[in-house]
Amino acid sequence: MSFQAQQGRRTRLADLVIDNGVSESNFLNSDQYSMFTHLAILAPATLTDTVRGEVNSDPSADQTSDTQWKAYHPITPGTLVAFPVSVVTVIPAPPTHGFRLNSDSNEGAKRTFKCWGLRIPRSAA
Numbered sequence: 001m002s003f004q005a006q007q008g009r010r011t012r013l014a015d016l017v018i019d020n021g022v023s024e025s026n027f028l029n030s031d032q033y034s035m036f037t038h039l040a041i042l043a044p045a046t047l048t049d050t051v052r053g054e055v056n057s058d059p060s061a062d063q064t065s066d067t068q069w070k071a072y073h074p075i076t077p078g079t080l081v082a083f084p085v086s087v088v089t090v091i092p093a094p095p096t097h098g099f100r101l102n103s104d105s106n107e108g109a110k111r112t113f114k115c116w117g118l119r120i121p122r123s124a125a
Contacts, residue, residue, distance in 0.1 A: 010040065013115040016100065018051070018107045024069070027056065027100035028115065036117030039091040039099070043083040043113055049105035051113075053081040053091065056098035069100065083113065090118065 013032055016025040033039055043051065053072035071080055074091055083089050083101065094117075101113060 009119040010116045011036070011119075013039075013117050016041065016113040016115055018101060018103055018111040018113075020108065020110050021106050023103040023106050024054075025101040025111075025113070027098045029098050030094070030096060033094050033099075033117045034096075035119075036094060037092070037120045038118040039094045040088050040116040040118055041083060041091070041101075041113050042088045042115075043085050044111050045086045046109070047083075047085050047103065047111060048107045048109075049103050051083045051101050051103045051111075053083075054100050054102050055095040056100075058097075069102070072099065 014026075014028060016028065018025045028039075053074075054069040055072040056068055057070045058068035072091075072095060074081055074093055074095075081089065081091060103111075
């Protein structure tokens with residue numbers, strides 16, 4: 001099932017942006033994507049290092065604190081989601097709390113990741 005095939009069932013969400021000189025992006029609050037079955041994220045053409053997803057493990061805490069952000073394992077514990085350059089990565093079962101990106105190094109320029117929410121029927125997922 002291709003990303004193109006989901007044209008009628010995708011909704012553009014806010015971008016995730018890693019600013020120049022930092023490693024973490026802004027975050028999507030789960031209120032922005034809770035109605036979707038999947039998230040689709042398009043990585044930019046250039047990245048300084050490997051970028052992975054993180055989930056907010058304590059939604060009652062200040063979401064700007066790094067202590068509550070943990071590596072995101074979508075289905076299989078120990079399996080991390082990485083975002084290759086210029087590729088759309090589809091994440092099944094979006095996290096129940098906030099979601100952000102984190103680079104293994106400070107990025108050398110501003111990096112913008114375009115995001116969509118997908119509604120895929122459960123039988124097709």
